[in-house]
Amino acid sequence: MNVVNALMPTTQQMIDFFGADEGPFVMINLLKFKEKAEYPDGRDPDLSGFDAYRRYGVAVRAQLERVGARAGHAGPVTGLLLGEVGELWDMVALAHYPSVASMRAMVEHPDYQAIAVHRFAGLAGQLNIKTLDASA
Numbered sequence: 001m002n003v004v005n006a007l008m009p010t011t012q013q014m015i016d017f018f019g020a021d022e023g024p025f026v027m028i029n030l031l032k033f034k035e036k037a038e039y040p041d042g043r044d045p046d047l048s049g050f051d052a053y054r055r056y057g058v059a060v061r062a063q064l065e066r067v068g069a070r071a072g073h074a075g076p077v078t079g080l081l082l083g084e085v086g087e088l089w090d091m092v093a094l095a096h097y098p099s100v101a102s103m104r105a106m107v108e109h110p111d112y113q114a115i116a117v118h119r120f121a122g123l124a125g126q127l128n129i130k131t132l133d134a135s136a
Contacts, residue, residue: 003085005032005125017130021100024133026072029126030089037121044121050090052122057093059115064095066109067102071095089127096133 009017034049044052061071072094080088097103106112 005127007120007123007125018100018104022132024098026131026133027095027097028129028131029093031091031093031126032124033090033122034124039117039121049122049124052118056115056118056122063106063109063112067106069095069097069102
């Protein structure tokens, strides 16, 4: 199994993901942070990648609520019981969405795009895993 962290989906991944709406889902975010945040304008050079992402995490809650979604569990990765991976992710965060259309509306909104600078500044990469929301 090849595992590749990324910051943005490919065009084909976007087409496949947003082209199939199966109803409510939970996005599992496996997050890997930069040691130091990297903002395009050079601000906050001593800020950790985690702290930059935390700015995003605080602000994204309002964006989730705006589209009828909600944040779920978030916490640091502390170990691995089963399997092998070259390097563990730093954190796991869950987000519950009513539909892929709601997620698309969120990420295309100017307010979301304004806070995404913190996500890019803090993340070295991530995996996003979509799962059906059986509780919905």
